[in-house]
Amino acid sequence: MKIAVLGYGTVGRGVVKIIDEQVADVEVSRILELPDRISESRMTSSYVDIVNDSQVEVVVECMGGLEPAHTYILAALNAGKHVVTSNKAVVAEYFAEFVEAANAHGVGLLIEASVGGGIPWIASIIKARRIDAISSFSGIMNGTTNYIVYKMLKDGSDFSEVLSKAQEMGYAERDPSADIDGIDVRNKTVITASVAFDVACTKELPVTGIRTLSKHDLALFGSHERTVKLLGRGVQRDGRYAVAVEPVAVSTSSLEANVPSNFNLVTLDADTVGELKFYGQGAGSLPTGNAIVQDVLDCTAGIRPRYDFSRGLEYDPGLLRSDYVFRTEADVEGSRLFEPGAVLVSDITSERARGLLDEALRTDPTTFMAAIVKES
Numbered sequence: 614m615k616i617a618v619l620g621y622g623t624v625g626r627g628v629v630k631i632i633d634e635q636v637a638d639v640e641v642s643r644i645l646e647l648p649d650r651i652s653e654s655r656m657t658s659s660y661v662d663i664v665n666d667s668q669v670e671v672v673v674e675c676m677g678g679l680e681p682a683h684t685y686i687l688a689a690l691n692a693g694k695h696v697v698t699s700n701k702a703v704v705a706e707y708f709a710e711f712v713e714a715a716n717a718h719g720v721g722l723l724i725e726a727s728v729g730g731g732i733p734w735i736a737s738i739i740k741a742r743r744i745d746a747i748s749s750f751s752g753i754m755n756g757t758t759n760y761i762v763y764k765m766l767k768d769g770s771d772f773s774e775v776l777s778k779a780q781e782m783g784y785a786e787r788d789p790s791a792d793i794d795g796i797d798v799r800n801k802t803v804i805t806a807s808v809a810f811d812v813a814c815t816k817e818l819p820v821t822g823i824r825t826l827s828k829h830d831l832a833l834f835g836s837h838e839r840t841v842k843l844l845g846r847g848v849q850r851d852g853r854y855a856v857a858v859e860p861v862a863v864s865t866s867s868l869e870a871n872v873p874s875n876f877n878l879v880t881l882d883a884d885t886v887g888e889l890k891f892y893g894q895g896a897g898s899l900p901t902g903n904a905i906v907q908d909v910l911d912c913t914a915g916i917r918p919r920y921d922f923s924r925g926l927e928y929d930p931g932l933l934r935s936d937y938v939f940r941t942e943a944d945v946e947g948s949r950l951f952e953p954g955a956v957l958v959s960d961i962t963s964e965r966a967r968g969l970l971d972e973a974l975r976t977d978p979t980t981f982m983a984a985i986v987k988e989s
Protein backbone atom coordinates (compact mmCIF):
# COMPACT_ATOMS: atom_id res chain seq x y z
CA MET A 614 0.00 0.00 0.00
CA LYS A 615 1.31 3.45 -0.92
CA ILE A 616 0.80 6.39 1.40
CA ALA A 617 1.56 10.11 1.44
CA VAL A 618 2.76 12.00 4.52
CA LEU A 619 1.83 15.69 4.83
CA GLY A 620 4.29 17.62 7.02
CA TYR A 621 7.84 16.42 7.69
CA GLY A 622 8.31 17.64 11.27
CA THR A 623 8.55 15.77 14.58
CA VAL A 624 5.67 13.36 13.91
CA GLY A 625 6.05 13.11 10.11
CA ARG A 626 9.71 12.08 10.44
CA GLY A 627 8.78 9.45 13.03
CA VAL A 628 6.16 7.97 10.68
CA VAL A 629 8.55 7.85 7.71
CA LYS A 630 11.36 6.34 9.82
CA ILE A 631 9.17 3.55 11.25
CA ILE A 632 7.69 2.65 7.86
CA ASP A 633 11.01 2.84 5.96
CA GLU A 634 12.82 0.71 8.54
CA GLN A 635 10.19 -1.67 9.92
CA VAL A 636 7.06 -2.04 7.78
CA ALA A 637 7.54 -3.92 4.52
CA ASP A 638 3.90 -3.82 3.31
CA VAL A 639 3.60 -0.03 3.30
CA GLU A 640 5.55 2.44 1.18
CA VAL A 641 5.77 6.19 1.81
CA SER A 642 5.67 7.24 -1.83
CA ARG A 643 5.13 10.96 -1.31
CA ILE A 644 5.96 13.55 1.37
CA LEU A 645 4.48 17.06 1.34
CA GLU A 646 7.25 19.50 2.26
CA LEU A 647 7.70 23.25 1.88
CA PRO A 648 9.47 24.26 -1.40
CA ASP A 649 12.73 25.43 0.22
CA ARG A 650 13.17 22.11 2.09
CA ILE A 651 12.78 19.56 -0.72
CA SER A 652 15.69 17.15 -0.14
CA GLU A 653 14.67 13.79 -1.64
CA SER A 654 12.78 12.41 -4.64
CA ARG A 655 9.61 11.51 -2.67
CA MET A 656 9.11 15.11 -1.59
CA THR A 657 6.76 17.52 -3.33
CA SER A 658 5.37 20.90 -2.37
CA SER A 659 2.22 20.35 -4.48
CA TYR A 660 -0.74 18.84 -2.64
CA VAL A 661 -2.58 18.55 -5.97
CA ASP A 662 0.07 16.03 -7.09
CA ILE A 663 -0.69 13.93 -4.00
CA VAL A 664 -4.48 14.07 -4.11
CA ASN A 665 -4.46 13.26 -7.85
CA ASP A 666 -2.05 10.32 -7.42
CA SER A 667 -4.35 7.30 -7.79
CA GLN A 668 -1.70 5.01 -6.29
CA VAL A 669 -1.78 6.83 -2.93
CA GLU A 670 -4.45 5.08 -0.83
CA VAL A 671 -3.80 6.73 2.54
CA VAL A 672 -3.01 10.36 3.34
CA VAL A 673 -1.30 10.87 6.72
CA GLU A 674 -1.72 14.46 7.93
CA CYS A 675 0.81 15.68 10.49
CA MET A 676 1.24 19.34 9.60
CA GLY A 677 -0.82 20.62 12.53
CA GLY A 678 -3.06 23.72 12.67
CA LEU A 679 -6.50 24.27 11.16
CA GLU A 680 -5.64 25.37 7.63
CA PRO A 681 -4.62 24.05 5.19
CA ALA A 682 -4.98 20.78 7.17
CA HIS A 683 -8.81 20.99 7.12
CA THR A 684 -8.93 21.60 3.33
CA TYR A 685 -6.35 18.89 2.58
CA ILE A 686 -8.10 16.26 4.75
CA LEU A 687 -11.47 16.94 3.11
CA ALA A 688 -9.91 16.82 -0.36
CA ALA A 689 -8.30 13.45 0.43
CA LEU A 690 -11.56 11.96 1.80
CA ASN A 691 -13.51 13.32 -1.18
CA ALA A 692 -10.93 11.75 -3.51
CA GLY A 693 -11.65 8.36 -1.88
CA LYS A 694 -8.46 8.14 0.18
CA HIS A 695 -8.29 7.05 3.82
CA VAL A 696 -7.02 9.74 6.18
CA VAL A 697 -4.87 9.22 9.27
CA THR A 698 -4.11 12.28 11.38
CA SER A 699 -2.37 13.27 14.62
CA ASN A 700 -3.81 16.79 14.45
CA LYS A 701 -6.14 17.19 17.45
CA ALA A 702 -6.91 20.84 16.73
CA VAL A 703 -8.35 20.08 13.29
CA VAL A 704 -10.21 16.93 14.43
CA ALA A 705 -11.77 18.70 17.46
CA GLU A 706 -12.96 21.52 15.19
CA TYR A 707 -14.18 19.55 12.15
CA PHE A 708 -14.81 15.98 13.40
CA ALA A 709 -18.45 15.80 12.24
CA GLU A 710 -17.63 17.23 8.79
CA PHE A 711 -14.78 14.74 8.31
CA VAL A 712 -16.97 11.81 9.41
CA GLU A 713 -19.67 12.81 6.93
CA ALA A 714 -17.15 12.98 4.06
CA ALA A 715 -15.52 9.67 5.07
CA ASN A 716 -18.91 7.92 5.24
CA ALA A 717 -20.02 9.42 1.92
CA HIS A 718 -16.94 8.01 0.19
CA GLY A 719 -16.66 4.73 2.10
CA VAL A 720 -13.19 5.50 3.42
CA GLY A 721 -11.61 5.51 6.89
CA LEU A 722 -10.81 8.43 9.19
CA LEU A 723 -8.30 7.26 11.79
CA ILE A 724 -7.28 9.54 14.66
CA GLU A 725 -5.45 7.39 17.23
CA ALA A 726 -2.41 9.71 17.44
CA SER A 727 -4.53 12.80 18.12
CA VAL A 728 -5.07 11.85 21.80
CA GLY A 729 -2.52 10.25 24.10
CA GLY A 730 0.31 10.00 21.51
CA GLY A 731 1.53 6.40 21.55
CA ILE A 732 -1.20 5.11 23.91
CA PRO A 733 -3.87 3.00 22.14
CA TRP A 734 -6.65 5.10 23.68
CA ILE A 735 -9.09 5.70 20.82
CA ALA A 736 -8.83 2.04 19.73
CA SER A 737 -9.53 0.93 23.30
CA ILE A 738 -12.57 3.19 23.59
CA ILE A 739 -13.93 1.85 20.30
CA LYS A 740 -13.34 -1.70 21.48
CA ALA A 741 -14.93 -1.11 24.92
CA ARG A 742 -17.90 0.56 23.26
CA ARG A 743 -18.71 -2.57 21.23
CA ILE A 744 -20.11 -4.07 24.45
CA ASP A 745 -20.47 -1.32 27.04
CA ALA A 746 -21.76 2.20 27.33
CA ILE A 747 -18.83 4.28 28.58
CA SER A 748 -20.06 6.07 31.67
CA SER A 749 -17.02 8.31 32.23
CA PHE A 750 -13.43 9.05 31.27
CA SER A 751 -10.71 11.20 32.75
CA GLY A 752 -7.04 11.64 32.23
CA ILE A 753 -3.70 13.35 32.22
CA MET A 754 -3.60 14.08 28.50
CA ASN A 755 -0.87 16.72 28.31
CA GLY A 756 2.73 15.75 28.99
CA THR A 757 4.06 19.30 29.20
CA THR A 758 1.83 20.33 32.11
CA ASN A 759 2.41 17.02 33.89
CA TYR A 760 6.17 17.61 33.52
CA ILE A 761 5.83 21.14 34.96
CA VAL A 762 3.93 19.98 38.07
CA TYR A 763 6.27 16.98 38.48
CA LYS A 764 9.39 19.21 38.40
CA MET A 765 7.82 21.83 40.68
CA LEU A 766 7.16 19.13 43.28
CA LYS A 767 10.49 17.34 42.80
CA ASP A 768 12.75 20.42 42.84
CA GLY A 769 10.59 22.77 44.93
CA SER A 770 10.74 25.23 41.99
CA ASP A 771 8.13 27.74 40.97
CA PHE A 772 6.02 27.55 37.81
CA SER A 773 7.87 30.16 35.69
CA GLU A 774 11.27 28.65 36.51
CA VAL A 775 10.23 25.14 35.40
CA LEU A 776 8.43 26.47 32.32
CA SER A 777 11.57 28.36 31.16
CA LYS A 778 13.69 25.22 31.62
CA ALA A 779 11.10 23.11 29.78
CA GLN A 780 11.16 25.61 26.90
CA GLU A 781 14.99 25.53 26.79
CA MET A 782 14.90 21.71 26.61
CA GLY A 783 12.21 21.70 23.89
CA TYR A 784 9.58 20.08 26.17
CA ALA A 785 7.39 23.18 25.97
CA GLU A 786 6.56 25.46 23.02
CA ARG A 787 7.87 29.03 22.85
CA ASP A 788 4.21 30.07 23.14
CA PRO A 789 3.07 27.66 25.90
CA SER A 790 -0.57 28.88 26.03
CA ALA A 791 -2.10 25.82 24.32
CA ASP A 792 -0.54 23.60 27.00
CA ILE A 793 -0.76 25.67 30.19
CA ASP A 794 -4.20 27.17 29.48
CA GLY A 795 -5.71 23.72 28.81
CA ILE A 796 -6.49 24.23 25.08
CA ASP A 797 -4.57 21.10 24.05
CA VAL A 798 -6.45 19.04 26.67
CA ARG A 799 -9.72 20.66 25.58
CA ASN A 800 -9.18 19.37 22.02
CA LYS A 801 -8.32 15.88 23.31
CA THR A 802 -11.34 15.91 25.64
CA VAL A 803 -13.67 16.92 22.79
CA ILE A 804 -12.32 14.09 20.61
CA THR A 805 -12.47 11.53 23.44
CA ALA A 806 -16.06 12.46 24.36
CA SER A 807 -17.12 12.34 20.70
CA VAL A 808 -15.80 8.80 20.30
CA ALA A 809 -16.75 7.52 23.77
CA PHE A 810 -20.26 8.98 23.90
CA ASP A 811 -21.19 8.96 20.17
CA VAL A 812 -21.81 12.68 20.08
CA ALA A 813 -20.48 15.67 18.15
CA CYS A 814 -19.14 17.03 21.45
CA THR A 815 -19.65 20.71 22.23
CA LYS A 816 -16.57 22.91 22.12
CA GLU A 817 -18.17 25.25 24.68
CA LEU A 818 -16.92 23.33 27.72
CA PRO A 819 -15.40 24.91 30.84
CA VAL A 820 -11.62 25.00 30.38
CA THR A 821 -9.13 26.00 33.07
CA GLY A 822 -5.36 25.52 32.92
CA ILE A 823 -2.53 25.73 35.43
CA ARG A 824 -1.01 29.12 34.48
CA THR A 825 -1.40 30.51 38.04
CA LEU A 826 -0.25 27.38 39.93
CA SER A 827 2.45 28.21 42.50
CA LYS A 828 4.68 26.03 44.66
CA HIS A 829 2.69 27.33 47.67
CA ASP A 830 -0.48 25.83 46.13
CA LEU A 831 1.26 22.47 45.85
CA ALA A 832 2.35 22.75 49.50
CA LEU A 833 -1.20 23.66 50.54
CA PHE A 834 -2.74 20.67 48.77
CA GLY A 835 0.19 18.51 49.92
CA SER A 836 -0.78 19.22 53.55
CA HIS A 837 -4.16 17.63 52.69
CA GLU A 838 -2.41 14.62 51.05
CA ARG A 839 -3.35 15.79 47.59
CA THR A 840 -1.49 17.00 44.52
CA VAL A 841 -2.62 18.91 41.46
CA LYS A 842 -3.07 17.37 37.99
CA LEU A 843 -4.62 18.95 34.90
CA LEU A 844 -7.39 16.55 33.86
CA GLY A 845 -9.78 16.25 30.93
CA ARG A 846 -13.02 14.68 32.17
CA GLY A 847 -16.30 13.47 30.72
CA VAL A 848 -19.41 11.73 32.02
CA GLN A 849 -22.62 10.45 30.40
CA ARG A 850 -25.86 9.41 32.09
CA ASP A 851 -29.50 9.01 31.02
CA GLY A 852 -29.04 10.44 27.52
CA ARG A 853 -27.01 13.44 28.72
CA TYR A 854 -23.30 14.20 28.98
CA ALA A 855 -20.89 16.76 30.41
CA VAL A 856 -17.20 17.51 29.83
CA ALA A 857 -14.61 19.78 31.46
CA VAL A 858 -10.90 20.54 31.61
CA GLU A 859 -9.56 21.74 34.95
CA PRO A 860 -6.88 21.27 37.60
CA VAL A 861 -7.93 18.53 40.03
CA ALA A 862 -6.45 18.00 43.49
CA VAL A 863 -6.05 14.20 43.45
CA SER A 864 -5.08 12.03 46.41
CA THR A 865 -1.29 11.54 46.66
CA SER A 866 -1.89 7.78 46.78
CA SER A 867 -3.72 7.73 43.42
CA LEU A 868 -2.08 6.48 40.23
CA GLU A 869 -2.65 9.93 38.67
CA ALA A 870 -0.63 11.66 41.41
CA ASN A 871 2.31 9.36 40.70
CA VAL A 872 2.54 9.84 36.93
CA PRO A 873 6.09 11.13 36.40
CA SER A 874 7.71 13.52 33.94
CA ASN A 875 5.80 14.00 30.66
CA PHE A 876 3.83 10.72 30.74
CA ASN A 877 0.05 10.44 30.24
CA LEU A 878 -2.53 8.33 32.10
CA VAL A 879 -6.08 8.02 30.78
CA THR A 880 -8.97 6.14 32.36
CA LEU A 881 -12.33 4.93 31.15
CA ASP A 882 -15.16 3.43 33.12
CA ALA A 883 -17.70 1.16 31.47
CA ASP A 884 -20.52 -1.12 32.63
CA THR A 885 -19.18 -4.66 32.41
CA VAL A 886 -15.43 -4.07 32.02
CA GLY A 887 -15.23 -1.59 34.92
CA GLU A 888 -12.33 0.81 35.22
CA LEU A 889 -9.46 0.61 32.69
CA LYS A 890 -6.29 2.74 32.85
CA PHE A 891 -3.80 3.35 30.02
CA TYR A 892 -0.34 4.73 30.77
CA GLY A 893 2.43 5.73 28.37
CA GLN A 894 4.13 8.35 26.23
CA GLY A 895 1.58 10.94 25.19
CA ALA A 896 3.89 12.56 22.65
CA GLY A 897 7.25 12.28 20.87
CA SER A 898 8.31 11.49 17.33
CA LEU A 899 8.42 7.68 17.54
CA PRO A 900 5.56 6.99 20.02
CA THR A 901 3.22 9.26 18.04
CA GLY A 902 4.59 7.91 14.75
CA ASN A 903 3.88 4.41 16.08
CA ALA A 904 0.20 5.28 16.71
CA ILE A 905 -0.08 6.64 13.16
CA VAL A 906 1.53 3.55 11.63
CA GLN A 907 -0.88 1.36 13.64
CA ASP A 908 -3.73 3.29 12.00
CA VAL A 909 -2.15 2.85 8.56
CA LEU A 910 -1.87 -0.91 9.19
CA ASP A 911 -5.56 -0.94 10.20
CA CYS A 912 -6.31 0.66 6.81
CA THR A 913 -4.38 -2.10 5.02
CA ALA A 914 -6.40 -4.66 7.03
CA GLY A 915 -9.69 -3.04 5.93
CA ILE A 916 -10.54 -1.69 9.41
CA ARG A 917 -12.68 1.48 9.23
CA PRO A 918 -13.69 3.00 12.59
CA ARG A 919 -17.35 4.01 12.57
CA TYR A 920 -18.34 7.16 14.43
CA ASP A 921 -22.04 7.81 14.93
CA PHE A 922 -23.02 11.30 16.06
CA SER A 923 -26.75 10.77 15.48
CA ARG A 924 -27.83 9.86 19.05
CA GLY A 925 -28.62 13.45 19.93
CA LEU A 926 -27.13 13.21 23.43
CA GLU A 927 -27.88 16.42 25.33
CA TYR A 928 -25.08 18.50 26.90
CA ASP A 929 -25.83 18.99 30.61
CA PRO A 930 -23.04 20.66 32.62
CA GLY A 931 -24.99 19.75 35.79
CA LEU A 932 -23.61 16.20 35.57
CA LEU A 933 -20.08 17.25 36.57
CA ARG A 934 -20.14 18.51 40.18
CA SER A 935 -17.29 18.80 42.68
CA ASP A 936 -16.01 20.80 45.62
CA TYR A 937 -13.57 23.56 44.55
CA VAL A 938 -10.72 25.25 46.38
CA PHE A 939 -9.81 28.82 45.37
CA ARG A 940 -6.48 30.27 46.52
CA THR A 941 -7.26 33.94 46.17
CA GLU A 942 -7.49 37.31 47.86
CA ALA A 943 -10.85 37.93 46.16
CA ASP A 944 -14.25 37.26 47.75
CA VAL A 945 -15.77 34.09 46.32
CA GLU A 946 -19.57 33.78 46.55
CA GLY A 947 -20.82 30.85 48.62
CA SER A 948 -17.37 29.99 50.00
CA ARG A 949 -16.04 29.10 53.44
CA LEU A 950 -12.48 29.10 54.77
CA PHE A 951 -10.34 26.16 53.67
CA GLU A 952 -6.89 27.31 54.85
CA PRO A 953 -5.50 30.81 55.42
CA GLY A 954 -5.58 32.44 51.95
CA ALA A 955 -7.81 29.76 50.41
CA VAL A 956 -11.56 29.10 50.40
CA LEU A 957 -13.78 26.14 49.54
CA VAL A 958 -17.06 26.09 47.60
CA SER A 959 -18.98 22.83 47.96
CA ASP A 960 -20.81 20.85 45.31
CA ILE A 961 -20.92 23.15 42.29
CA THR A 962 -20.67 22.39 38.56
CA SER A 963 -17.44 22.85 36.59
CA GLU A 964 -19.20 25.60 34.67
CA ARG A 965 -20.14 27.50 37.88
CA ALA A 966 -16.57 27.05 39.19
CA ARG A 967 -15.15 28.53 35.96
CA GLY A 968 -17.53 31.50 36.37
CA LEU A 969 -16.44 32.07 39.99
CA LEU A 970 -12.78 31.84 38.89
CA ASP A 971 -13.31 34.50 36.21
CA GLU A 972 -14.84 36.82 38.84
CA ALA A 973 -11.98 36.19 41.31
CA LEU A 974 -9.32 36.75 38.61
CA ARG A 975 -10.67 40.29 38.06
CA THR A 976 -9.71 41.18 41.66
CA ASP A 977 -6.72 38.86 42.09
CA PRO A 978 -5.08 37.83 38.77
CA THR A 979 -2.96 35.23 40.60
CA THR A 980 -6.02 33.21 41.74
CA PHE A 981 -5.64 29.44 41.39
CA MET A 982 -8.55 26.97 41.45
CA ALA A 983 -8.68 23.18 41.68
CA ALA A 984 -11.52 20.68 41.94
CA ILE A 985 -11.56 18.13 44.73
CA VAL A 986 -13.03 15.00 43.25
CA LYS A 987 -14.43 12.36 45.57
CA GLU A 988 -12.53 9.14 44.98
CA SER A 989 -14.28 5.79 44.89
Ligand SMILES: NC(=O)c1ccc[n+]([C@@H]2O[C@H](COP(=O)([O-])OP(=O)(O)OC[C@H]3O[C@@H](n4cnc5c(N)ncnc54)[C@H](OP(=O)(O)O)[C@@H]3O)[C@@H](O)[C@H]2O)c1
Pocket residue numbers: 619620621622623624625645646647675676677678681699700701702726727730895896897898901
Ligand atom coordinates in the same frame (compact mmCIF):
# COMPACT_ATOMS: atom_id res chain seq x y z
N1 LIG B 1 4.99 16.35 18.52
C1 LIG B 1 4.27 15.42 19.13
O1 LIG B 1 4.79 14.67 19.97
C2 LIG B 1 2.82 15.24 18.82
C3 LIG B 1 2.08 14.24 19.49
C4 LIG B 1 0.73 14.02 19.16
C5 LIG B 1 0.14 14.83 18.21
N2 LIG B 1 0.88 15.84 17.60
C6 LIG B 1 0.20 16.63 16.57
O2 LIG B 1 0.74 16.29 15.30
C7 LIG B 1 0.79 17.43 14.46
C8 LIG B 1 2.23 17.67 14.01
O3 LIG B 1 3.02 17.93 15.17
P1 LIG B 1 4.61 18.04 15.07
O4 LIG B 1 5.09 18.11 16.47
O5 LIG B 1 5.17 17.03 14.16
O6 LIG B 1 4.75 19.51 14.44
P2 LIG B 1 6.01 20.07 13.67
O7 LIG B 1 7.25 19.48 14.19
O8 LIG B 1 5.87 21.57 13.66
O9 LIG B 1 5.81 19.49 12.18
C9 LIG B 1 4.87 19.97 11.27
C10 LIG B 1 5.60 20.15 9.95
O10 LIG B 1 4.66 20.42 8.91
C11 LIG B 1 5.18 21.51 8.18
N3 LIG B 1 4.12 22.18 7.46
C12 LIG B 1 3.19 23.05 7.97
N4 LIG B 1 2.38 23.46 6.97
C13 LIG B 1 2.81 22.85 5.84
C14 LIG B 1 2.38 22.89 4.48
N5 LIG B 1 1.36 23.65 4.10
N6 LIG B 1 3.05 22.14 3.57
C15 LIG B 1 4.10 21.38 3.95
N7 LIG B 1 4.56 21.31 5.21
C16 LIG B 1 3.91 22.03 6.15
C17 LIG B 1 5.86 22.38 9.22
O11 LIG B 1 6.73 23.32 8.63
P3 LIG B 1 7.04 24.70 9.45
O12 LIG B 1 7.50 24.31 10.79
O13 LIG B 1 8.10 25.37 8.63
O14 LIG B 1 5.75 25.44 9.46
C18 LIG B 1 6.59 21.31 10.01
O15 LIG B 1 7.80 20.92 9.39
C19 LIG B 1 0.19 18.57 15.28
O16 LIG B 1 -1.17 18.67 15.01
C20 LIG B 1 0.40 18.12 16.72
O17 LIG B 1 -0.57 18.68 17.60
C21 LIG B 1 2.18 16.04 17.87
